Amino acid sequence: MIKAGIIGSTGYAGQELVRLLLGHKDVEIVWYGSRSYIDKKYADVFRNMFQIVENVCMDDNMDELAAAVDVIFTATPQGLCASLVSEAVLEKVKIIDLSADFRIKDVSVYEKWYGLKHASPEFIPEAVYGLCEINRESIKGARLIANPGCYTTCSILTAYPLVKEGLIDAHSIIIDAKSGTSGAGRGAKVDNLFCEVNENMKAYGVTSHRHTPEIEEQLGYAAGEAILLNFTPHLVPMNRGILVTAYANLKEGVTEADIR
Template sequence: MIKVGIVGSTGYAGGELIRLLLNHKDVEIKWLYSQSYLGKDYHSIFGNFFKLIDKTCVGGDINELINEVDLVFTGTPQGYCSGIINEQLLEKVKVIDLSADFRIKDLDTYTQWYNLEHKSPEYIKEAVYGLCEVNREYIKKSRILANPGCYTTASILALYPLISERVVDTKSIIIDAKSGTSGAGRGTNVSNLFCEVNESIKAYGIANHRHTPEIEEQLGYAAKEKILVNFTPHLVPMNRGILATSYLNLLDKYDYDDIREIYEEYYGKEFFIRILEENIMPETKWVSTSNFVDINFKIDERTNRIIVVSAIDNLVKGAAGQAIQNMNIMYGLEEQEGLKQVPIYP
């Protein structure tokens, strides 16, 4: 059994981690860390866990708590994980961080976009970017795992094959993405109140959203050159889900079968990536509460552009589910363990 602790257990991603891990046959949850709800029964915070989990939230010295576990998930704001990482901790536990602290390899880029001083830059190079279907072999050997962001997961997986195979112009990438409100977290914020969000849709973070450099860096590895993208996220009045629509110029004339073959080559054996049938476009409802990524594309012959659409659940494949998938890879377990839930519909 893998003994795990969860820091940031009372956020939406933390709750999803617990929901999924309760159905994982190889995991024992040892403690749930939350300074905000210290001493409170966990089911009193999330009533859906009543009679399912009998734990109270703990706090205190994380260096003492790690003696009880093999792995720590940190679902915390930027800056926390980099502040606790040191060699003494890593000699005892592996860490899967759901924040951005170790996602970006360029320290100046991290400082610029997050306006934070990184507290353990010596570990940035070692940390593995946990995009499972791309970095699986590196994940197997990692002890610091940077779980990708939700928008980035939907965007990178949709475009990675096209950019790797050099069939699109890397200077023409536009990503238009929509997310449910759970992506903004559980904290109090007027802009996320029901009356502010309901019956509305709005763009935010235009030209400066923090997931932009993460998308650019990872797609840059695929292209083997620096990439810039136009990324615009939108908030839509639903609880969960991301739909990303990307627009790219093709470098030659390709038909549907040409592009389909590329996607099949990269993802044909991937359980969690579903390339839909021709003319069937992804919908967030079809992936809700699951770890699936649905992808499809359309070639606009008139403009010689390809339009790629991807859908994920931002709390599962975009956060907790991918973190568990990474854990399974790290420990040599069946990759689907704990993640076989059928998406909920309707």
């Protein structure tokens, strides 16, 4: 069995990760990490885990965790994984980071868009962007995997084949995205209250959403050049899920047969 530990197991991403791993026949979760609920039973935080998970929540001691598991998942706010990872930890375990700390290769771009000083930029070069449709073979041997963002997964996979095959003008891409409210995390925010979201729909993060440079970087690899695109996310009144519709101009001379 692969022993897994999760730091941030009580957030929405952490909860979904627990659900997926509990259904994996080769994985045993031995560490349910959570700063907010240390020593509280996991099933008391999420009652749908009653009689399924008996474990209590533990802290985020990365060094102690690394000695107890084979793989660590960090479902944490931006900056935390980068502050905890070290060579000593990576020598013992693989890390799959669900935050944005290792997704963007250009440290200056990360620091500009996230407003954080990167705590461990020395590990960025070896981190593999964990979009398996593109980097499947590299993921297999990686000890540090940067799990892609939600909007980015939908947006990249929508346009990647067309960009890579040179069928569209990569600089003309417009991405119209819509997401449920769980994407904003489990913390209490006025903008995510029921009365604010219900029967409502709004664009947010216009020209400033942090997933923009991540999409641009990955599609830029496919295009073989740096690209800029228009990305507008919208909040819609549903719990979860994302719909992306992307638009782009065809390159001169591209036919329907070429696209098919």
